[in-house]
Amino acid sequence: MTNRPFDVDTIRRDFPSLDQHIHSKPLVYLDSAATSQKPRAVIESISQYYSGANANVHRGSHSLTASATNRFEAARQTVADFLNAPVEGIVWTRGATEALNLIAQTYARQKLQPGDEIIVTEMEHHANIVPWQIVAEQTGANVVKWPINPQTCQLELAELDNLLTSRTRMLCIAHISNVTGTRNPVEAVIEKAHMAGAIVVVDGAQAVVHENVDVTSMNADFYVFSGHKLFAPAGIGVLYGRPSLLKTMPPWHGGGKMVEKVSFSGTQYAESPAKFEAGTPNVAGAIALGEAIHWLANIDHKGAEAHIAALQNQLLEGIQNIEDLRIVGLQHGASIVAFIIDGVHHSDIATLLDQQGIAVRSGHHCAHPLMDALSINGCVRISIALYNTEGDISRCVAAIQKACDLL
Known part of the structure; x- marks a missing residue:
């Protein structure tokens, strides 16, 4: 710092x-809540990668791919340090939207049963509403709205006590609203949800640029954000998942990198986070996000x-x-x-x-x-x-x- x-x-x-x-x-x-402008260091990191270090990662044995892999994984460690998270809990995605859909279609789809409940706040971005509606239709679960106070545009914590039931399995909440800037008390919400046996998904897209996020002290189950709001390019995002949860989740996309062994008699998947990162990733975007975090650390x-x-x-x-x-x-x-x-x-x-x-x-x-x-x-x-x-x-x-x- x-x-x-x-x-x-x-x-x-x-x-x-x-x-x-x-x-x-x-x-x-x-209009920085929609997307931030990019500092020169981030722009140059993208140019430098493609002009002198372009190679695929975790594939091949030549020097360029080894260098690209090192930088790609160093960026993952930078994100882990940024969130005070274990590095094995950091999954690269295309953005917060993809991260939320990944959780819905891997964790939620295998866990939810008919009649189970997903609490979603009324102030959420559509990206933290629609995936839960889709998975509810697929599983027979129900999406339960947590209303805001329209005068204050804030959530009433007392109302959460009434919404949490024995059927509550998940709670989905924005750390900071993208419309009003309301900062939700996610720490207290997580504590209440955990006492009821539910896991919590936090959309941190608006929060990571404005406060120091510590997913360990927050006791977060899942936390997501997009790079493009944090001075990094579009097309790169982060899913933090508690490693014990990621371990139980099936892969979402199939392809290269996310496997240990493929045969027609069966496939053995890689450990997370690789299990969730099929195909060629956005290497330049990951490196640029790491650079954005380093740039921000000097502010x-x-x-x-x-x-x-x-x-x-x-x-x-x-x-x-x-x-x-x-x-x-x-x-x-x-x-x-x-x-x-x-x-x-x-x-x-x-x-x-x-x-x-x-x-x-x-x-x-x-x-x-x-x-x-x-x-x-x-x-x-x-x-x-x-x-x-x-x-x-x-x-x-x-x-x-x-x-x-x-x-």
Whole structure:
């Protein structure tokens, strides 16, 4: 970890993508909850791999493949250290979505019986809802909704005591909401679920970039995240699984690497995590994710989060008097501000902001059940990252006001 104080100007110089114009306006990128921009070190790690180290891993005996394998597995160790997890619990996936589907189709499909229950919170991304609906249809299990409090956009822990039953087998929860930035008390949830005999799946896609995640102290069963929200490229993700659970799970995809011996009389599978990594993996993506974690380790984490919180406060102060603007599920100190403007469609606001060079997200944010709970059909979401500046926020506030004046 670094002892250097956080400096946003230094940070921004690491991100070449921020130095561009959209509609002849300097880009203000405020959509990092969808995907983060990438630092130069990550971009260069991809280029370096393909220009001078391209080879398949765990195959062959030549020097390039040995080097690629070493770097690929070193990246796995980097992720394990990042999560304070045993390295044998780290499985490479294409992203959080694939990781959740892997759990559903390996662990859940073999364990669930008719009448079993899967608790899923109302604030989940579709990636942490639909796989459980699919496996429920396949097994006869039931998906049980854990409602939010629509006034606070938070879960009521007391309600969980009523939902946990002798039939509860799994509980699926976001560490941090991708719509409101709500930070769920996953530690307490895991403890309650374990007391009821259930295992917990945590979607950490929004959390790993904002806090130090320790899956060991959290006592997590499964924890997933995507690289592209953590300054790494798209197409790489991580499934952490408790090794004792991974050992009992059948493979999902079949092919090379995930086997010890194949014959027409039967196949012997490799031990996990290799058992879940059939075929040629995203070697460059894994190396780049490791590089992103190393890059992040050199950032003053507390300083970065204080900077983000200060920018959120600046944004809230700037928009508080805009007529008919309503904030959705405000969470102070978060990186997200979601809002609607009465009588104006959210996509119209986002389009007008884009014309002024401001990149934000509008829509349902892959969270239809949360939109239904809040009685809205969508919203505008501003998501702040460590590379944003006070100037970015000032321009965003002015752009929102201008959009409202036009509409």
